[in-house]
Amino acid sequence: MNKKMTSTHALKLKNSGVYPTAQRLAIADMLFDRHQHFTADSLQEALIFNGIKVSKATVYNTLKLFVEKGLVNELVIDSQKCFYDTNTSHHHHFYNIDTGELTDIESITPKMLESLSIPEGTTIDNIDLVVRLRNH
Amino acid sequence: MNKKMTSTHALKLKNSGVYPTAQRLAIADMLFDRHQHFTADSLQEALIFNGIKVSKATVYNTLKLFVEKGLVNELVIDSQKCFYDTNTSHHHHFYNIDTGELTDIESITPKMLESLSIPEGTTIDNIDLVVRLRNH
DNA sequence: TTTATAGTTAGACTTAGTCTAAATTTAAAC
DNA sequence: GTTTAAATTTAGACTAAGTCTAACTATAAA
Incomplete structure (x- = not known):
């Protein structure tokens, strides 16, 4: 498993213009095998749990870099x-404020918003739509 | 101006089940005369600028209370x-990540999302749609 | 007036994230 | 292989937003 995966991730980093250092590869290995949601903190904990020691500064630097390069x-x-989300396709989210659970709403269209079906046992607290702009 | 306004705000607080203390009224006076966007910090600065001394804890407590009661x-x-937003009607936002400027998108419908017209000189960085759920 | 309750306060504390300057790694040049 | 230069990583100090606590103050009710 590891040999092949690692080289795949190294390639993925290189293709995005990210130099594949040991720490970046360790982080890539944690993240890219499946889509998932995480925070800087949860990522560092997961790394440490797996015996990989990476400093807080590197976790933050690497995440910033991965975001810049469109990897997360x-x-x-x-x-x-x-x-953070390793699913970089255009999609939206359900966020359960009681449990903290974060799940994807894949490929929502404006029409679907009208009759959004939500998870069982939950009610909508609010819907936030934020359009982030940049000056050009 | 002040006598009338103050009593209007006192009434507004009472109607929402918020006991109108001096500090809460001072905050209500700052906020409710017009819809506006603000942070805890900017609110406290504005209060101090107007010679009203309110502690950080009270600013946070009051905002939490106002949110609970649906006032902001x-x-x-x-x-x-x-x-925070004193406009409690259902609406969404443009957020300019370069300038920090936050403006309302009033009454957007799913159909409008398809052909959203954005402010001149800007491009869309991303659109986030978050559906916040509660367990019931 | 007293007493109980609610509200306010300063400041210590927490948490997420940034910054800095030194140490380490790596690539390239010799 | 060594040396050198550039990039990366590191620990830990620092910042900013927000929470907590325990003492104090104001208010309401008896």
Whole structure:
């Protein structure tokens, strides 16, 4: 498993113009095998749990770099901490404020918004739509 | 101006089940005369600028209370700080990540999303749609 | 007036994230 | 292989937003 995966990830980094250092590869290995949501903190914990020691500064630097290069997306879901998503396709989110659970709403269209079907046992607290602009 | 306004705001607080203390009224006077976007910090600065001394704890407590009572809305626009909005009607936002400018998109319908007209001189960086759920 | 309750306060504390300057790694040149 | 230069990583100090606590103050009710 590891040999092949690692080289795949190394290639993925190189193709995005990211020099594949040991730490970046360790982080890529943690993230890119499946789509997932995580925070800087949860990522570092997972690394440490797997015996990989990476400093906080490197975790933050690497995430910033991966976001710049389009390898992960930044999610503004909570005002207190930043979430990341390895699913970089255009999609949206359910966020359960009681459980903290974050799940994808794949390929929503404006029409679907009208009759959005939500997970069982939950009610909508609010819907936030934020259009982030840049000056050009 | 002040006598009438103050009593209007006192009434507004009472109607929402908020006991109108001096500090809460001072905050209500700052906020409710017009719809506006603000942070806990900018609110406290504005109060101090107007010679009204209110502690940080009270600013946070009061905002939490006002949110609970539906007098202001909490906006998750930025992962670093919480924005508030005195416009509690259902609407969405443009957020200019270069200037920090936050403006309303009033009464957007799913259909309007398809052909959203954005402010001159800007491009869309991303659109985040978050559906916040509660367990019931 | 007293007493109980609610609200306010300063400042210590927490948490997420940034910054800095030194140490390490790597690539390239010799 | 060594040396050198550039990029990366690191620990830990620092910042900013927000929470907590325990003392103090104001208010309401008896």
